[in-house]
Amino acid sequence: MSSQKKDEAKTIIEDVLEKPSSRRMFLKGASIAAAAGSAALAASYMSAADPASAGELKLRWQEYFKKNYRLMSQEEKDETVTRLERLAKFQDNMDVQIGTEPPTEKVLFGYAFNITRCEGFMECVTACVKENNLDRKTNTQYIRIFEMEPGQLDPSTGDGQYYHKVPVDDKFYMGVQCFHCENAPCIKACPTKATWKEPDGIVVVDYNWCIGCRYCQAACPYYGRRFNWGKGEVPKEEITTKQHYLGNRKRPMGKMEKCTFCIQRTRKGKLPACVEACPTGARVFGNLLDPDSEIRYVLKHKKVFRMKEEIGTQPKFWYFID
Amino acid sequence: MKTNSKFFILSIISVLLMFVLLRDGTVAVASEKSLLEEIKGINEPFDSRSVKQVRPVTQKTVLAKEEYQGGTFRVLARKHAIERYKCSSCHLDKPVLVTQGLELTHGNVIINHGRKGDELGCIDCHHPDDRNYLEGKKGRKVDFDHSYQLCGQCHFRQKRDWLGGAHGKRVSNWAGDRVVYNCASCHDPHSPRFEKRFPATYSVPLN
Numbered sequence: 001m002s003s004q005k006k007d008e009a010k011t012i013i014e015d016v017l018e019k020p021s022s023r024r025m026f027l028k029g030a031s032i033a034a035a036a037g038s039a040a041l042a043a044s045y046m047s048a049a050d051p052a053s054a055g056e057l058k059l060r061w062q063e064y065f066k067k068n069y070r071l072m073s074q075e076e077k078d079e080t081v082t083r084l085e086r087l088a089k090f091q092d093n094m095d096v097q098i099g100t101e102p103p104t105e106k107v108l109f110g111y112a113f114n115i116t117r118c119e120g121f122m123e124c125v126t127a128c129v130k131e132n133n134l135d136r137k138t139n140t141q142y143i144r145i146f147e148m149e150p151g152q153l154d155p156s157t158g159d160g161q162y163y164h165k166v167p168v169d170d171k172f173y174m175g176v177q178c179f180h181c182e183n184a185p186c187i188k189a190c191p192t193k194a195t196w197k198e199p200d201g202i203v204v205v206d207y208n209w210c211i212g213c214r215y216c217q218a219a220c221p222y223y224g225r226r227f228n229w230g231k232g233e234v235p236k237e238e239i240t241t242k243q244h245y246l247g248n249r250k251r252p253m254g255k256m257e258k259c260t261f262c263i264q265r266t267r268k269g270k271l272p273a274c275v276e277a278c279p280t281g282a283r284v285f286g287n288l289l290d291p292d293s294e295i296r297y298v299l300k301h302k303k304v305f306r307m308k309e310e311i312g313t314q315p316k317f318w319y320f321i322d
Numbered sequence: 323m324k325t326n327s328k329f330f331i332l333s334i335i336s337v338l339l340m341f342v343l344l345r346d347g348t349v350a351v352a353s354e355k356s357l358l359e360e361i362k363g364i365n366e367p368f369d370s371r372s373v374k375q376v377r378p379v380t381q382k383t384v385l386a387k388e389e390y391q392g393g394t395f396r397v398l399a400r401k402h403a404i405e406r407y408k409c410s411s412c413h414l415d416k417p418v419l420v421t422q423g424l425e426l427t428h429g430n431v432i433i434n435h436g437r438k439g440d441e442l443g444c445i446d447c448h449h450p451d452d453r454n455y456l457e458g459k460k461g462r463k464v465d466f467d468h469s470y471q472l473c474g475q476c477h478f479r480q481k482r483d484w485l486g487g488a489h490g491k492r493v494s495n496w497a498g499d500r501v502v503y504n505c506a507s508c509h510d511p512h513s514p515r516f517e518k519r520f521p522a523t524y525s526v527p528l529n
Binding site for chain 1: 357358361362364365366367368370372373374375376377390391392393479483486487488489490491492494495496497498503508516518519520521522523524525526527528
């Protein structure tokens with residue numbers, strides 16, 4: 001091991017140790033002390049295998065000790081976001097902006113899907129994949145569109161893998177994604193409290209607290225959750241750089257992910273990517289607590305239903321008929 | 323005395339138990355129906371300006387001549403998107419005497435609007451004299467930017483839904499000032515139905 005490498009490792013450890021102390025910090029310190037030798041070793045060992053710079057290693061080290069997003073103060077959120085942005089620069093040479101926009105008061109997001117209007121063009125799916133930086137290798141998609149026989153209202157009877165000219169006469173199309181249930185079974189299933197419902201109704205995942213056990217996937221009655229098997233391979237020029245900590249930021253391998261109603265967009269007043277892309281206007285999105293909103297108009301004036309209503313999950317996603 | 327107190331304690335326990343059971347039952351029943359009812363019960367107006375960082379729509383818009391449940395709103399402007407507007411640059415008060423003028427200038431217009439075999443003609447919608455305008459069924463001039471006033475004469479259900487928000491959609495934002503797509507932003511007025519085509523992508527089985 002070169003003396004220069006040793007010095008670098010030493011300064012990293014000193015940096016970390018000099019932070020103010022708390023119980024968490026103490027544990028951190030203890031583990032560092034225990035790992036001091038091995039860390040120095042690791043620094044030299046890892047540099048042989050992967051050419052990570054000392055700065056990057058430091059950031060990665062600090063990332064290990066962050067809290068669950070819900071327990072972070074705004075300061076801590078800002079710190080981790082800065083670290084993640086710098087890591088993106090180090091690792092992929094990407095300039096991303098990761099936001100931590102909080103929910104707005106008196107906002108509860110709701111969604112409606114017009115099964116009379118959807119014609120199965122699937123532009124929503126491509127827009128979603130692009131916006132949320134979904135893995136192109138495994139072809140992960142948050143949205144599924146089913147081609148349905150008339151009279152059927154259960155997507156499991158439909159064809160989710162059609163590829164022919166649409167719309168086919170006498171068929172209709174039904175989109176399925178995360179329904180952001182008020183009473184979400186996935187949240188109860190999570191053993192690490194890595195998934196929860198935000199005050200504006202969006203069910204989110206803290207990708208760093210998720211251990212990838214997939215219990216939530218088993219608990220979801222709507223097949224709304226996706227497991228990421230890979231590192232999330234996205235062509236560099238197609239990466240959406242405006243990101244959110246709970247949304248479309250780069251997910252580590254082996255985590256659960258899902259539709260977040262495009263939290264990075266909707267928290268700033270924009271429509272989700274699927275709504276903006278829909279060529280037929282079958283998708284309606286808005287604030288359920290605003291009596292003048294489009295979504296409230298649909299709920300008031302249209303025949304609406306929700307999928308598997310009887311199981312009491314209270315999805316905030318309604319289907320409606322013209 | 324002893325049996326009495328035993329009975330007393332038992333009865334208290336059973337009453338408590340009944341209370342707990344009943345309460346649980348009613349809560350479950352109430353929450354099953356409540357979300358929609360709860361939502362419908364909220365009528366406090368919401369100020370969408372309370373959402374920070376809303377960027378105004380960049381496309382050209384005009385103030386709609388009608389109102390929706392939340393007051394005035396804007397629609398996407400149309401005139402600048404029409405290639406041959408202004409029509410009066412050819413259609414003056416003099417008759418157009420170019421040979422094959424109709425085919426040369428409007429040959430790409432294929433009318434597929436109305437019943438098969440009984441399609442609409444040009445002047446069913448276009449003003450016969452002032453070509454810069456459309457003409458309503460009662461003879462009033464309708465601006466191209468406000469074509470919803472014309473379309474809504476037949477498609478009144480769609481127009482009602484469009485005003486409310488169940489047909490068509492907003493541009494870019496759910497918050498901020500309401501801007502919606504105009505009828506002709508999505509539908510070609512000469513052939514309003516969407517053509518059949520291949521979907522943009524395909525799905526693989528779930529993991």
